Structures are given as C-alpha cells and as structure tokens.
Amino acid sequence: MSTPRLCTAALLLLCLGSAWAAGPGLGRVPSAEELAELDLSIAPDGRGLPPGSGDVAQGLALYQARCEACHGAGGQGKPADRLSGGLGSLASDKPVKTVNSYWPYATTLFDYIRRAMPLNAPRSLTDSEVYSLCAYLLALDGILAADARLDAASLAAVRMPNRDGFIDRSQER
Amino acid sequence: MGLQAGALAAGLGGAPAQAASGFPWQQVPGAPVRLTGEPSPFAPPLRRTLLQGYGAIAPGTGSSWTPLEQLRGTITPAYLHFERHHNGVPAIDPAHFNLVIHGLVNRPLAFDLETLHRYPMVTRQGFIECAGNSLPNSFPEPQAKPCGLIHGLISCSEWTGVPLGLLLEEAGVQAGAQWMLAEGADAASMSRSIPLYPRGDDMLLALYQNGEPLRPEQGYPWRLFLPGYEGNMNVKWLRRLKLSAGPTHTRDETSRYTDLLRDGRAEQFTFVMGVKSVITRPSGGMRLAARGFYELSGLAWSGSGRIACVEVSADGGASWTEAALQSPAQDRSFTLFSIPWHWDGSPARLQSRATDEQGNTQPTRAQWTQRYAPGQRYHYNAIQTWALDAGGNLSNVYA
Numbered sequence: 001m002s003t004p005r006l007c008t009a010a011l012l013l014l015c016l017g018s019a020w021a022a023g024p025g026l027g028r029v030p031s032a033e034e035l036a037e038l039d040l041s042i043a044p045d046g047r048g049l050p051p052g053s054g055d056v057a058q059g060l061a062l063y064q065a066r067c068e069a070c071h072g073a074g075g076q077g078k079p080a081d082r083l084s085g086g087l088g089s090l091a092s093d094k095p096v097k098t099v100n101s102y103w104p105y106a107t108t109l110f111d112y113i114r115r116a117m118p119l120n121a122p123r124s125l126t127d128s129e130v131y132s133l134c135a136y137l138l139a140l141d142g143i144l145a146a147d148a149r150l151d152a153a154s155l156a157a158v159r160m161p162n163r164d165g166f167i168d169r170s171q172e173r
Numbered sequence: 174m175g176l177q178a179g180a181l182a183a184g185l186g187g188a189p190a191q192a193a194s195g196f197p198w199q200q201v202p203g204a205p206v207r208l209t210g211e212p213s214p215f216a217p218p219l220r221r222t223l224l225q226g227y228g229a230i231a232p233g234t235g236s237s238w239t240p241l242e243q244l245r246g247t248i249t250p251a252y253l254h255f256e257r258h259h260n261g262v263p264a265i266d267p268a269h270f271n272l273v274i275h276g277l278v279n280r281p282l283a284f285d286l287e288t289l290h291r292y293p294m295v296t297r298q299g300f301i302e303c304a305g306n307s308l309p310n311s312f313p314e315p316q317a318k319p320c321g322l323i324h325g326l327i328s329c330s331e332w333t334g335v336p337l338g339l340l341l342e343e344a345g346v347q348a349g350a351q352w353m354l355a356e357g358a359d360a361a362s363m364s365r366s367i368p369l370y371p372r373g374d375d376m377l378l379a380l381y382q383n384g385e386p387l388r389p390e391q392g393y394p395w396r397l398f399l400p401g402y403e404g405n406m407n408v409k410w411l412r413r414l415k416l417s418a419g420p421t422h423t424r425d426e427t428s429r430y431t432d433l434l435r436d437g438r439a440e441q442f443t444f445v446m447g448v449k450s451v452i453t454r455p456s457g458g459m460r461l462a463a464r465g466f467y468e469l470s471g472l473a474w475s476g477s478g479r480i481a482c483v484e485v486s487a488d489g490g491a492s493w494t495e496a497a498l499q500s501p502a503q504d505r506s507f508t509l510f511s512i513p514w515h516w517d518g519s520p521a522r523l524q525s526r527a528t529d530e531q532g533n534t535q536p537t538r539a540q541w542t543q544r545y546a547p548g549q550r551y552h553y554n555a556i557q558t559w560a561l562d563a564g565g566n567l568s569n570v571y572a
Contacts, residue, residue, distance in 0.1 A: 027282030091437025170442035
C-alpha cells in the first residue's frame with residue numbers, strides 16, 4: 001500500500017473524478033519558513049537535531065537551577081519522574097524505569113526536554129542548554145563520560161542500554 | 174406562591190384559593206425559556222473527580238474521571254467527559270491557528286477552521302479511553318474507590334469531523350510514508366506517532382462532540398479521533414501531522430504507554446484498547462437497602478470492534494449467565510448490558526466478563542498480572558469484582 005485507503009465518503013467522491021476532487025482542495029501551501037519554525041521533532045536517527053552543544057558540567061549547573069526541584073538530586077526523582085539509575089532492573093521483581101534504564105533513544109530525551117520542559121516554562125531552554133542537560137543526565141549512569149560534550153552528531157550516536165528492549169505491536173488490529 | 178395562585182384563581186372565576194388542585198408548580202407559570210439549559214437543582218450534582226499528581230507545581234498536569242456509576246446511556250455529556258492533560262488546557266483562538274500536514278507528502282498543506290468547515294464531514298459514535306484507565310486495580314491491594322474513580326478514564330461520544338484521509342489525499346502521501354507524527358499545540362506539545370495502516374480508514378479530524386463544537390478541554394478547535402486506539406493518540410489541539418517512514422519514538426510512546434513484561438522486554442505501540450466491561454449499578458461504595466429485585470447493569474466496550482457477549486457472575490466467577498445487551502452493539506463504542514437479579518441477603522461477588530466480535534475475552538486479574546512486570550499500569554482490562562456483604566455494602570475487591 002502506498003497511500004492510505006480512504007473512508008467510504010471519500011471513495012464515493014473518488015469514483016466521480018480525479019483524486020483531487022475527493023475534497024474541495026482548499027489547503028493552503030505553507031511557506032518554508034512556516035514549516036521550519038513548527039517542525040521541532042527529532043527522528044531516532046538524529047534527523048532534526050539543531051546546531052549547538054553543551055557539556056556535563058554545564059548540564060549539572062542547569063539541572064540544579066531548573067530541574068532538581070521536581071526531579072530530585074542526581075535525577076533520583078520525586079515529585080516528578082526518576083531519570084537515572086535502574087539499569088539492569090527491568091526483568092527483576094522491582095523494575096525501575098528511568099531515562100537511562102528504559103528509554104530506547106537519546107533523541108527522545110532532547111526532543112522532550114526542548115518542547116515540554118520544564119513544566120512551568122516549556123520551550124524556554126536554548127538548544128545548547130538542552131544538549132548540556134542530555135549530557136549530564138546520560139553521564140549519571142556512565143552512558144557518557146563525565147566530561148562528555150554533546151552536539152547533533154554525538155547525541156545521534158548515543159546507544160541507550162535498553163535500545164533493543166521493545167517489541168513493536170503497531171500492526172495489531 | 175400561594176398568593177399568586179389565589180390571585181390567578183380569583184381572576185379566572187372567583188373560586189377560593191384553597192380550591193386550587195395539583196402540585197404547586199401547576200398553579201403558577203413556570204420559569205421562562207433561557208439561552209442554555211441547566212441540570213435540575215433537585216437532581217444530585219454530577220461532578221468529575223480530579224487527580225493532580227504534581228499538585229500546585231503543575232495543576233494542569235492531571236486527570237478528571239467520569240462518574241460512570243451516576244450516568245446511564247451510551248453517550249457521555251461533554252461536560253463530564255474525562256480529561257487527561259500533560260500540561261494544561263490551551264486557550265486557542267482559531268483565528269490564529271492552523272493544522273499543517275507536511276513531511277513525506279507531495280505538497281505540504283495548512284488548514285484553518287473556516288476552510289475545514291467547507292470539507293465533507295462524517296459522524297460516528299465511539300469511546301476514547303486513556304491507556305491508564307482502570308490502573309487503580311493494577312495496584313497490589315484493592316483500592317476503596319467508586320466505579321468512576323477506577324474505570325472513569327473513558328467516555329463515549331458522537332464525534333463529527335473531516336475524514337483525515339481526505340486531507341492526507343489532498344497533500345499527497347508519498348510512497349514510503351508509513352507513519353505520521355501528530356503534535357498538539359498545548360504546553361507539552363503532546364506528540365504521538367500513528368501508523369497509517371491498518372486503521373487509516375477510520376481516522377477522523379473531529380470538530381464536534383455530541384453536536385456542539387469541541388470544548389477547550391477536548392481539543393478545540395479540533396482533535397484526532399482514532400476509534401479504539403488508546404486515548405493519548407487522539408491528540409487534542411492538533412497542530413501538525415508529519416508523514417514519515419518510521420515512528421518518532423516520542424516520550425509518550427517510549428517512557429509512557431509502553432507495557433513492561435515479566436522478562437524485562439516491553440511491548441511498544443500497543444494501540445488497541447482491550448475488551449472490557451464493568452457493572453456500574455450497583456458498584457463500589459453503593460449500598461443495597463433491602464433484599465429483593467435488582468437490575469445489574471453496566472458498560473462494555475472493545476477497541477477491536479463490537480461487543481458480542483457479556484456474562485455476569487454473582488459468585489466470583491464460579492458460574493456465569495449471559496446478560497442482555499440493551500442497545501445495538503456499535504463498533505468500538507459503549508454497549509449497555511443488564512440482567513435481573515434477586516438478592517437473597519447473603520454475601521456475593523459480582524463480576525462481568527465481556528467478549529468482542531473478534532473473540533477477545535477479558536482476562537482475570539491473575540491472568541493479567543501474570544503477563545506484566547510488577548508496577549505495570551497501562552492497558553489494564555481484567556474482570557472487575559464488586560464484593561457485596563450481608564449488610565448490602567459494595568466494595569472493590571480482587572477475586
């Protein structure tokens with residue numbers, strides 16, 4: 001299948017003429033600037049990661065100022081999610097799901113922090129600040145070295161410990 | 174009121190005031206017509222219950238639960254539809270808002286509210302259920318909660334909107350596009366990856382709920398409606414759809430809404446909500462005042478299709494009797510069931526067990542918990558047990 005199948009109403013219209021007659025065809029073509037401004041998402045292979053960079057030390061300072069009140073010292077959690085630790089615990093009687101033990105891609109960390117964190121001021125961090133926070137959090141469990149610096153290329157190259165831990169159920173009916 | 178009634182009666186023929194008959198409200202004109210309706214002040218007020226996990230730090234991050242046990246029917250009033258927000262409800266002025274379709278398409282397109290109203294629309298009934306619905310029953314000990322605070326992260330509405338296929342077709346989905354990223358315009362920029370197959374036919378850009386424009390907390394001016402898929406994917410305040418070859422692996426489809434198994438692996442993209450049912454009357458927290466006749470009634474639904482059968486047990490699952498399905502069972506929608514029952518005053522354990530047209534049947538709680546890792550909270554669809562004691566009191570228990 002190369003295009004989505006259409007609903008019955010659309011199919012009826014399709015039978016009457018070309019595909020473009022299926023609807024009124026009133027969509028406006030957005031400008032390239034408009035598209036670039038709204039497209040913040042990051043693919044798991046790193047496509048979409050912006051310029052900029054940040055290191056673990058910068059990330060620690062920023063974490064203490066902007067994140068620690070909710071996520072605890074060293075990403076240990078409370079009241080919000082625990083972010084670090086738990087590696088190797090997933091098959092145990094007390095699985096601990098954190099960024100570092102559970103998340104399959106580091107790109108998700110960048111994507112989520114940039115568009116949603118902190119809760120009281122989303123989209124307030126610069127891209128370099130987000131890189132530094134990612135570096136700090138990943139270094140907490142040795143996924144990165146303690147003096148690591150992250151940018152688009154090095155973040156995309158990070159391999160998370162639970163990368164192969166997921167079973168895709170998307171095609172179930 | 175008596176004076177007015179007396180004056181009226183006198184005016185109509187001089188009969189004494191005490192001769193007026195009927196209820197007091199039959200003796201005076203009623204309230205005038207008004208612009209919008211309100212519930213009767215004599216009816217018990219209907220309210221959702223709020224859970225705000227982060228308290229004052231993030232009051233917009235939480236949920237409100239539909240009081241299922243106080244409602245009857247297959248449609249949830251819009252003002253009681255459950256809510257689950259990830260950083261509050263945005264106040265979107267559609268004069269400054271677009272839906273953009275881009276990525277692997279022949280031509281990126283933007284649509285505003287005025288434009289969308291010129292597109293053909295369809296209407297269908299269906300439930301939206303949070304993947305975390307019923308999670309209180311995943312806890313090790315049964316929670317003393319009413320039905321709506323266990324199972325109330327589901328509601329069912331009539332949704333009207335533009336078939337998403339029309340808009341995708343206009344943009345021209347390119348070969349190789351298998352997924353789309355749906356992003357909301359809330360302060361969480363809530364984002365989910367949605368496969369174009371196998372359910373692309375069903376996807377709706379909903380603009381109306383139960384006949385009225387969506388309310389802000391349901392996504393005004395528009396949201397996705399994906400029948401049978403977990404609630405979180407029905408992205409509200411939809412800002413854009415980006416067509417792509419693969420999923421984006423956003424936070425809400427990796428960290429959240431995935432299902433950790435006993436062996437440490439996790440199921441991901443478990444979109445289809447499982448078959449489920451619950452007896453809403455009587456249910457936890459209620460009390461049967463006397464022995465005798467009761468109608469046991471409740472709701473059943475499945476993300477896989479129509480409900481085929483609901484069985485009811487009064488002895489904790491030792492024996493089952495098929496209940497009547499009260500409405501024509503609609504696809505991926507609430508189906509009402511009921512069965513007459515005589516309570517003899519002895520303790521009982523009330524259960525319901527639904528089966529859908531695909532042959533999926535609700536598991537027991539033991540079966541469900543065996544499958545998943547400790548602490549698994551999402552996609553709980555095991556059989557609910559209400560214990561009835563000799564005093565007539567009902568409570569949530571594990572069978």
